[in-house]
Amino acid sequence: MRFPLLLTTAALVAAAGVAQEPTKAANATPGTFRSYVVLDQRTDPKDPKGKRNVAGFEHDLIVSNELNPTVAVFSRIAKPDDATAKLVGKLKELSAAHKTLEFGAYLFFPVLDKVYADDAKAKATADDLQKWGEAIPVGPVVLGLSEKESDQTKAWELPETGLLVVFYNRHKVIKKWKLDDTAALTDEVLAALAAEVNKELKK
Secondary structure, rough: OOOOOOOOOHHHHOOOOOOOOOOOOOOOOOOOOOEEEEEEOOOOOOOOOOOOOOOEEEHHHHOOOOOOEEEEEEEEOOOOOOOHHHHHHOOOOHHOOOHHHEEEEEEEEEEEEOOOOHHHHHHHHHHHHHHHHOOOOOEEEEEEEEEEHHHHHHHOOOOOOOEEEEEEEEEEEEEEEEOHHHHHHOOOHHHHHHHHHHHHHHO
16 A cells, blocks of 8 residues: 655755755844944953953954853944943943853944944044043943944844843843933833843843
8 A cells, every 4th residue: 555755845845955044043133243342341461261352353242252141232322421331330240240151241332324444433433432431441341333224233123213232141132122212221221131131140
C-alpha cells in the first residue's frame, strides 16, 4: 500500500536547496547602532579589566557590549540639561550595582544632519557634549553622536523628538520608555527604570 508523501514548507525549501533566512526572535533589539563616541570615561588605569576608551572614534557600542545587559538612551535634544544629568546619575548607580555583569549604559544623541565626518556642525556639537559630560562627570555612561536620520534610527524606531530609553538583556528588549522631552525624566520614571533593571538582573 502506498501512502501520500506530505512535506512541510521547510522541507520543500530545503529539498529545493534554497536557504531560509533566520527568523528574528520576538522583542529582539533591532541590531547595530554606530556613533561617534564623544566621551568615554570607562577606562581606569587601576582596573586591569577596564574597557578600552573609544572616545574620538566611530564605534558600535551596542555590538561591542555583546549579550550583556544594557540601557541605551536616544535623545533628540542636542543640549542636555539638569534632567539629563539626573538620568546619567541613575545610570551610574545601575552601572556600579551591576558592574560584574558588564552592564552597559549609553547616551546617544542622533541630532546631526549628516554623518559626523560630513557635518559642519558636528565638531562644535561634540565639543559641547564633551564639556557637559566632563562636568558631571558621566563616568561609565558613554556619550555618542550620530545623524538624526538613517537606517539605524529607523530600525530602532526612534521618535522624531524627545527621548527613547531602551533596557535590554541578551539582546532581548525588556522595557522601553518614550518621553516627550527631558521634563518627563521624573523621579518616578527613573525609579521605574531602576526597578525594571534590578528585577531583571535580580539585584
